[in-house]
Amino acid sequence: MNELTRISLALVVLCAAPVAMAADAGTFYLGGSVGQAVAQYDSSQCTGDASTDAGFLISCQTTMGSTGFKLIGGYNISPGFALEGSYANLGKLKEAANYFGYYLGTTEQTTTALSLDAVGTIAAGQGFSVSGKLGVYDAGQTASDDAGDTNSTVSSGGLNVGLRGNYALTPHLQARLEYERYVGVGKSNFHDYDSGAITVKTSIDLAALGLVYNF
Numbered sequence: 001m002n003e004l005t006r007i008s009l010a011l012v013v014l015c016a017a018p019v020a021m022a023a024d025a026g027t028f029y030l031g032g033s034v035g036q037a038v039a040q041y042d043s044s045q046c047t048g049d050a051s052t053d054a055g056f057l058i059s060c061q062t063t064m065g066s067t068g069f070k071l072i073g074g075y076n077i078s079p080g081f082a083l084e085g086s087y088a089n090l091g092k093l094k095e096a097a098n099y100f101g102y103y104l105g106t107t108e109q110t111t112t113a114l115s116l117d118a119v120g121t122i123a124a125g126q127g128f129s130v131s132g133k134l135g136v137y138d139a140g141q142t143a144s145d146d147a148g149d150t151n152s153t154v155s156s157g158g159l160n161v162g163l164r165g166n167y168a169l170t171p172h173l174q175a176r177l178e179y180e181r182y183v184g185v186g187k188s189n190f191h192d193y194d195s196g197a198i199t200v201k202t203s204i205d206l207a208a209l210g211l212v213y214n215f
Contacts, residue, residue, distance in 0.1 A: 024214075025078045033178060033210025037068030037091035039202045066091035068206045074119065076214070082119045084133065088112065090182065090204045111185055111204060113139040115160050127168040134161055139185050158184045166212075174212045181205050 068091040074084035090111040117135030124130055137160045162180025169175055182204045 025076055027076045027215055029074050029076065029082075029212050029214045030072070031174075031176070031210055031212030032069065032071045033176060033208035034067065034069040035178075035206060035208025035210075037066055038205045038207075039093050066093075068208065070206065070208060070210070072210075072212070080121050082121075084117045084119050084135075086115050086117070088115065088182075088206065090139075090185070090206060093202065093204070109141045111139055111141045113137045113160075113182055113185070115182075117160065117162075121166070129166045129168075131164045131166060132162070133164070133180065134159075136160065137182055137185075139182065141185075156185060158182065172214050174214065176210050176212055177208075178210070179205065179207045 068089055070086050070088040072084055072086040074082045076082045090113060093109050093111065115135050115137035117133040119131055119133045121129050121131040136157060138155055138157045140155045160180055160182045162178055164176050164178035164180075167175045185202060185204050
């Protein structure tokens, strides 16, 4: 059983757990958060027509440390279970390709995503609670390279999972600290260089602090 499967099963159990919360069933909530977006990159995902040349692998390096933010809206089906939709800006991702120590080029892409999640919450006492979320996303990316070319990639979709801690500031206002992963968000192509096409795939994590208002 891989890590993603274990996380998914844990979130399903959390969503099914009977709990008591301040949020009433049949109510809506709105909120937002801001934080740090980080790319999780596996070097084995550097593939394509030019990923090898005379038996030597072209290396790809990915860095990301920009600010991301998210706007959310949700509906409390029960005190401990909600459906939540969100729009997220996942920051800017830079990817560089090198062959045998020679620089091939860099692409920079901005990623946004729409997601729909099931959220389960358990109370921890003294105004604290813990939530788990499991859902799907649809992402779009706009990329540019250091040659000045700009293009939009095709939308991609996949699974997103997350955990968060909540604290009730008032009966209606809640602070949230959240960590979530958008698995396998799109790809970037180094296609404007003599070496040919290289494709890099990544997942993106967002750690964010935010506020939510329950109506």
